[in-house]
Amino acid sequence: MSWWWAGAVGAVKKRQDESAAATKPSFKSVALILCSTGIIGTSLLDILPRDDTLGGQWKSVAEALGSLADVTHVAWSSHSIDDQNREVNAGMLRNVLVLALRSAMHGMGTGSAMIPRPSTEPDIYAISVFGSKLQKKMRDSNIFVVGSGALGCEFLKNFALMGLFCGRKGELTIIDDYVIEKSNLSRQFLFRDWNIGQAKSTVSATAASAINSSLHIDALQNRACPETELVLNDAFLEGLDAVINALDNVNARIYVDMGCLYFQKPFLESGTLGPKCNTQMVIPHLTENYGASRDPPEKQAPMCTVHYFPHNIDHCLTWARSKFEDYFSNRVKQLTFAFPEDAATSTGASYWSAPKRFPHPVQFSAVDSSHIQFILASSILRAMSFGIPIPDWVNNIPDWVSFGIPIPDWPI
Template sequence: FSKFDRPPLLHIAFQALNRFICEFGRFPVARSEEDAQKFISIAGNINECLGEGGVEDINPKLLTHFAFGARAVLNPMATMFGGIVGQEVVKACSGKFHPLFQFFYFDSVESLPVEPLDPIDFKPLNSRYDAQISVFGSKLQKNLEDAKVFIVGSGALGCEFLKNVALMGVSCGSQGKLTITDDDVIEKSNLSRQFLFRDWNIGQAKSTVAASAAVSINPQLKIEALQNRVGPETECVFNDDFWENLTVVINALDNVNARLYVDQRCLYFQKPLLESGTLGAKCNTQMVIPHLTENYGASRDPTEKQAPMCTVHSFPHNIDHCLTWARSEFEGLLEKTPAEVNAYLSNPSEYATAMRNAADAQAKDNLERILQCLEQEKCETFQDCVTWARLRFEDYFVNRVKQLTFTFPEDATTSTGAPFWSAPKRFPRPLQFSTTDPSHLQFIMAASILRAETFGIPVPDWVKNTKMLAKAVEKVIVPDFQPKEGVKIETDEKATSLS
């Protein structure tokens, strides 16, 4: 946001580059003052032709930097644009999120050396790092190669960092060393986003496999893979000598406590820290420089907003509310309740004593759910599971809706006389169950299978056959709905508990 005036100039620069290539059949030679002047002249002509649509100042210094580095392909820049292009592809394929319908320019001129360097420093060395040397100089490249780096975590972010440092030549010199640690092992679910892992790596240590993949990218990489969690309990491994010898620390962690611990160690030993994190399409990054920037632990993220309980359970008005409600019900029915039942069955007297001593609404609710699971809704056969699923459908999508509209009719008003069912509230309509509706049968199929797995009941093959499943559902006797008077339905948006 500090470069709002930069994109128009970069647009001219790229047009000038295209014209330079057409005219001379090549890119400008790196660090060539002669080519830079030719490039600036072409850019000036393009700007003049634009008239009022041009820029006031073509900024010769910036265009010189542009010409000097036009030939270079830099891994960090390629990585960033690769991520953006990849996300645009996902947008186009999924129809989710709005794609870019414009030119998109990004520059990082501030990353260039501030002080003028000796032209000899930019001379190619006939190495894989010549592109970086042509932009940043051989001295910086040597510093990168001799750097002692500590990457904490080798998951999605860790794999990306490891690939990038290997391609840049970081820790690839005689004095360099990269240490990566992660106490986790590879699971099948990791393969979609942790790209250094393959099917045959499932069950192996993440850090070891990631290190091996990085070495295949750059055989000169000096790397040590550990399986230790970074924390107070491993200070015998990551001791004072270890921290004091580091050049930089890179966090690739998925929990705040570990991040805060690493941040404190970097603060104590005065080491720069690259902190970052991802959440879906969102991400954050923070470069912590000793005595220059604030550290990671100096600030806290604001508390995440939670959807009001009444909105989620009774008055949803967007898909996120529906997803939150579905997950809440799933966890309650298939995770929390079975866990409470198992705790009771393992030691009934001790569990009953604990609930009696608690003597709160939660304890009462737990006991009621246990009774419901073991007596009222106990399943012994798969047909029982189908019955349970059909009645659950009726409860969720018919009875609760009818009770809600009985308590709050379509013409209901608030205490101020305003219509109760006004935006963003949506007046609900109950579903009419039908075995010919694929989504209805899919609900029954999924719910009955999950219920069977919870009770350890074998799942028959016929459950995947829609006709046979429909016959099983038709056997279920569904009681008629009877509205209840005086039912309390939460309408206070300050209530956020989903329990």
């Protein structure tokens, strides 16, 4: 009888399976539940599939990334303040989209109109934002970036990650005449300590190429100024599609702005100074140019210009003033901080016994002739070594020598 019983049981099970398949609910809505192991998450997993749930039975996806393409609803977190609502829910949505894109890139999702399908293109994310037509146009663009400091590094990194200027006609030119200093490493992230003393433009171009080997980039170790117009000639400027400024001084910004205005090139002006920043998009025949509303005169020249690439007498005066502070104040303060006047040797004798004399820092005074003569002689020698013309008024240092050059206090 075992064979008959086995057959009967099998027939009943087959009918039950067919009945269950016929009554299987068709879900109209699919919900993605994040943190499904919590109190609210487990309750939603229990309630949503019921046939008496508002809107009919729901299919619940508990953080199953492979089914994200089917999701029709995402939970909304409600707060009493609108700003909190926007902040919390925007963060939730960003996280979901990042996971969805990552799933699609790894072939986990089935794809949808909002989620790009898996692709071997390095700029798949940029295409999903800009569209393939605009992305192709940007890949074949010819862009000139002036400055390779903090903003310049950020631009180059973003361009490389977005896959721009990688097309057959694409070209990115970066220009900067400065070298890398130790103080640059904290904010110019394409540089490393072993790059100190090397050209900023060359190192940043190499770093961007390491991010995206298809990037077409050319580095120039020059300054954008009238003296370099043999390199940045009319043919070069006419062939550009746009220019991006990432500079630290007003004069260079105005010079680049004048060139873009003359050759009718779109121009993105950007710059930082301490905690302040500035951006301005200049479109020919549509917006005003940068020079139409000039920034106020600079109170202080960039330190990299003063110490390495001075090109006017003001830079030489600033350098001389900083050297006075360094030699006769800061170094003395450092020495007396390490060895105070009551310091003693290991034998108990006074550290400042003869012939050593305890030093005192010198406070700069614009009415002291010896101080003024130091500034005068140092700035003239500095100008001579760099071939900078020395104006006649330098022989009569004005009172403003003691002003406008902020000297930081010694951090004791």
